[in-house]
Every structure is written in structure tokens, then in C-alpha cells.
Amino acid sequence: MQTTDQQAGDAILLSPAQTANYLPFLPLAQEIEALLRDPGVRVPARQVMGWPGGGSLFVMPAHDDRLGMSKVITFTPANAGSPRPTIQGDVLVFDIRTGARLRVLDGPTVTARRTAAVSLLAAQRLAPRTDGPLLIVGAGVQGRAHLDAFVQGLGVQEVWVASRSARSTQALLDHARRLGLTAHGTDDPQQALRHCPLVVTGTPAQHVVLDGPLSADHFVAAVGAFTPAMRELGPALCQHVFEHGTVVVDTPDAQHEAGDLLQAGVPMTDLLTLAQCVQAAPPRRGPVLFKSCGWAGWDLAAARLACPASATGSR
Known part of the structure; x- marks a missing residue:
């Protein structure tokens, strides 16, 4: 029996539509407020690497007491107005206790x-x-x-x-x-x-x-x-x-x-x-x-x- 989510190793790879379904706006705003009150959240400075031609690679990790994650995306201003999006990439989510990958979210949607x-x-x-x-x-x-x-x-x-x-x-x-x-x-x-x-x-x-x-x-x-x-x-x-x-x-x-x-x-x-x-x-x-x-x-x-x-x- 097929599921709606694809398996990527031991993680669930979500499409843009599936990622959006997990992130309704009002609950997401509430989760953001809860995160701002959470003393266990750690967010180091993001790393930005400029690429030839004006593009950039962003690596953005963070964790709390339960989850670790890193967003890895590219920003390509030259794609504006073309069929290719200016932001591409993924958000990888891990279980802090085991190190196991849990989900791979669509980066531009997130x-x-x-x-x-x-x-x-x-x-x-x-x-x-x-x-x-x-x-x-x-x-x-x-x-x-x-x-x-x-x-x-x-x-x-x-x-x-x-x-x-x-x-x-x-x-x-x-x-x-x-x-x-x-x-x-x-x-x-x-x-x-x-x-x-x-x-x-x-x-x-x-x-x-x-x-x-x-x-x-x-x-x-x-x-x-x-x-x-x-x-x-x-x-x-x-x-x-x-x-x-x-x-x-x-x-x-x-x-x-x-x-x-x-x-x-x-x-x-x-x-x-x-x-x-x-x-x-x-x-x-x-x-x-x-x-x-x-x-x-x-x-x-x-x-x-x-x-x-x-x-x-x-x-």
C-alpha cells in the first residue's frame, strides 16, 4: 500500500504541498510564540556562502531539547521572473535523542x-x-x-x-x-x-x-x-x-x-x-x-x- 509521503532513508520526504499541510498559519504563529518563550532553543549564526554570479548558499541550524534541524537553501536572484524559483533547498529534521532523521521538509515552502x-x-x-x-x-x-x-x-x-x-x-x-x-x-x-x-x-x-x-x-x-x-x-x-x-x-x-x-x-x-x-x-x-x-x-x-x-x- 502506497503512502502519500515518500521515504528518504529513514526520513519522510515531503513535497511542497505536503509541507504546507503540516504548517497552517495560525498554529505556526502560535508555535513561533512558544519557541520565543522556550529557554532550551539554541540558534547559532547562519552561514552564508556567496557564489559566482550573485547566488548564495545558506546553512541555518537550530535545536531545542527534542529536535535538531538545519535548513540548507540556495538564493539565486537571477531566477526572478524565470520558471526557476529564487529559493530552493530543504529543511532536515532530526531526533535529538537518537540522531535519526525524522522528516525532510520543502525549504521554499517552509x-x-x-x-x-x-x-x-x-x-x-x-x-x-x-x-x-x-x-x-x-x-x-x-x-x-x-x-x-x-x-x-x-x-x-x-x-x-x-x-x-x-x-x-x-x-x-x-x-x-x-x-x-x-x-x-x-x-x-x-x-x-x-x-x-x-x-x-x-x-x-x-x-x-x-x-x-x-x-x-x-x-x-x-x-x-x-x-x-x-x-x-x-x-x-x-x-x-x-x-x-x-x-x-x-x-x-x-x-x-x-x-x-x-x-x-x-x-x-x-x-x-x-x-x-x-x-x-x-x-x-x-x-x-x-x-x-x-x-x-x-x-x-x-x-x-x-x-x-x-x-x-x-x-
């Missing part, structure tokens, strides 16, 4: 869903208004993942979509309408800001796509830029939120990775982290900018959800 779930958790904790409408700038994988996450986790009913690709914009609008949302395309995301207190930017981060102005009820989750050379947000927007609102980074590693903030000259040493906001909600002050750069801990949260204690025989 990356998309855990990134959107982190933004969802940040919006649940920090957004002045969580009902939307939602503006998505960048209609690729992250745009769709964030749309699904914000619909499932916040109940968003209206979305505006801006992208350089008319085909990608239309595909995301069609998806939104299939979900029952009111959906609009726009060539002017600055203008759409007036209608949308929730904002997600998930572009290739090769140039500025938003530079404000923001009102006091805006929440912006910026996820596209994860190196000092990348940025989506302009200096005026970043400086305005730093001076008149609240800037939160996903982890302390953003101090040397968040290109949007670094290029805007925002002081990085005293910024709030998501873990601090989970422990104690900060005072609400003006617009909120949540800058996400990525962390292997988020992948470990996905591994924990995909490999519950009952699957490893842990007590």
Missing part, C-alpha cells in the same frame, strides 16, 4: 510560510488596526503567503496589490477573489497607503518601493530585504517611524542585516525585538515598522509543528 507566520504574530501583537485593508507590495511567493496568513489569522477582507509584474498582480488578485476578498490592483502603492493600515512589502528588494508617508495607525511588515545591500523602504519612511512610532526587528541579528534600516541611518542597537514584544507588549506609539530578516529559529518552529512530540516518541 521559508514562505514561517516568514508570513512571523509577520502574522507581529501584526497580532503590534498592529494598531488588524482588520485591514491590506496593501501587498510584491506579488510573488511572499505576497501570496502573507495574504493567506493575514486572511486566516486576522480576518482581512480587502486587499490592494502592487507589483512590477502585471501577470503576478493578476494572479494574486484572482487568488484573493477566490478566497472571497475584495481585491484591487494598483500601480501606485504610495497612493494605496491612504486606504490600507496593514502593509506587507515582499519584493526582490533591489530598489525602494515605499517611502511613506505613514499615519499613526499603519503597520508595515518589511520582509524582502535581508542583507545590508538590499532595501524596499526609503530613508524618510524608516526615519519617520523611528522618530514618531515603533520599529521592531525580528531578532538581534537584524542589527547587521536590515538593509532598509541600515541605509536609512537608523540606530540599530536599542531596537525592540519580536521576542521582547512577546514577553511584554510595548507602549503603542505611532506607526509600527516590523523588519524581518529571517532566523533559523523560525524554521525550527516549523519543524516542531511538523514533527510533534507524538511523532518522535518523546514524553
